[in-house]
Amino acid sequence: MLYSLLRTYLRPYGGDLAGVVALQLISTLTTLYLPSLNAEIIDNGVAKGDTGVVLSTGGTMLLITCLQVACSIGAVYFGARAAMGMGRDLRGAVVHQVGRFSAREVGYFGAPSLITRSTNDVQQIQMVVVISCTILVAAPIMGIGGIVMSIRQSQGLAWVLAVAVPLLGLAMYLVISKMVPQFRLMQSRIDAINRVLREQITGIRVVRAFVRESHEMRRFGAANEDLAGTALRVGKLMALMLPMVMLIANITSVAVLWLGGHLIDQGSMQIGSLTAVLAYIMQILMAVMMVTVIAVILPRASVCAERLTEVLDTEPSVQASPKPLTSWRERGIVEMRGATFAFPGAEAPVLRNVSFLAEPGMTTAIIGGTGSGKSTLLNLIPRLIDVSGGEVRVGAADVRVIDPDQLRSSIGLVPQKPYLFSGTVASNLRYGRPDATDAQLWRCLEIAQAADFVRAMPGGLESPIAQGGATVSGGQRQRLAIARALVREPEIYLFDDSFSALDLSTDARLRAALAPVTRDACVIIVAQRVSTIIEADQIIVLEDGAIVGIGTHAELVDRCQTYAEIVASQLAAQAAS
């Protein structure tokens, strides 16, 4: 998976990668050439007292070193450019794909995991590319070249290499084979600690309110200990690697010196060749070390590639039609015909055979117990989810054949948990209509009963809003979200329990102000309070995902037992208070 991901996303950077290969090739070959020149200085310059050879060969070495440095810098530059470009493209592709997901896919992966995947996981893959660009070319050339060059210098010492290289390879294999499972474990430990931390930060008020700080500290402590323990095991294995390499390198050097000394004594080898062989041995061992670095980071990157491919290969369940309708008649009519919806894997459908018609100029209210499917029903209209059976129509067309952007721009949705973005009051209100004037914003704030508190804010329309709307109260957030939907002037308004955080008098004033503005629009209101919907043209009563009553308040009180019970329970509650 890592390979196919890299092949796809590195393709546009073929030129940069070719540059890396060429420059690394030159850099590594020059590194290999230097010990031979050093041998030349010792054997033909120092040993024979020829200063000319020392100076001219030394000068050549200096030039070659400069070339090597220039090539290494160039290789790092091109490698980083390819890796960063690939990372940017991959991150962009993942975020674009997540943008196409419906609530179903987002729910399946979970928001925290999608964020980790598009940031940390992409970073791991980027790191593999950066390191591979340096190592994958250099290591084989340095390793094989080092062996060839040292045999060229002295065949008598070749068998030392024949023992040392496999021995080092075996030692590395043993350490890495212990390390790989620890790395996999570490990735899941990082996931676990992220999960605990996110939960604790998001739910901090609940933790404090229920005095569960010490329990949560213990929970975090356990996750922290797990991660630290795994990291320590990996660290110990890593710490073992360098001394092990140095031990094998030093034993090899001693063997080469001992054998080389004998060969020099016999006159079959020169002292310069011996120093060159020693340098090549170090280079060969370096090459083996480099390969092990790749072997260490690959498993982690493979896990990340699997996670990213899973996101990229997931087909969104809500897809635009191949030939989407961009204009359709009667944009303000909402109709459901036998609409059924089941969450994936769920045994029973959440909505069953729901049919109704909501027309422009009409207010349709939906009421029902908790979990009866009210929000799910509303989410079907802007295609945040798609029906499992039946049909949802807006105007003359099935929502599945309408261009999703066009469909959604005809709808003003106020979700049950309204979300405000970091910015200002004005930037949030203009979210669905960037060209709205200040006067229009104030008008919508007046209708949403939000003008007074916005006026009281130090900056008015330009007052800052924190991420998620954390700096305003629940009721204020709800009213700003209502104003945001009004600014759009859509044909269809969907209010998902949008008046629940308002007191009764604000609720009544808001509905009174809303009536003239939404006169020609189709309004669908999900509500808990009967008082909010008492004047609706039609009320739909939902129970366990099915419609059990449909009509006006007066009709339903007589005809629908579920509705009559809701009314009775709320009247009793009012009387008690």
Ligand SMILES: Nc1ncnc2c1ncn2[C@@H]1O[C@H](COP(=O)(O)OP(=O)(O)OP(=O)(O)O)[C@@H](O)[C@H]1O
């Ligand atoms: N992502 C999900 N996966 C599985 N089941 C879900 C999911 N979201 C909601 N449900 C289930 O679907 C049912 C209907 O949920 P929905 O949010 O539509 O109810 P609701 O009538 O709006 O409730 P409330 O009045 O509490 O907001 C509930 O039983 C809920 O448990």
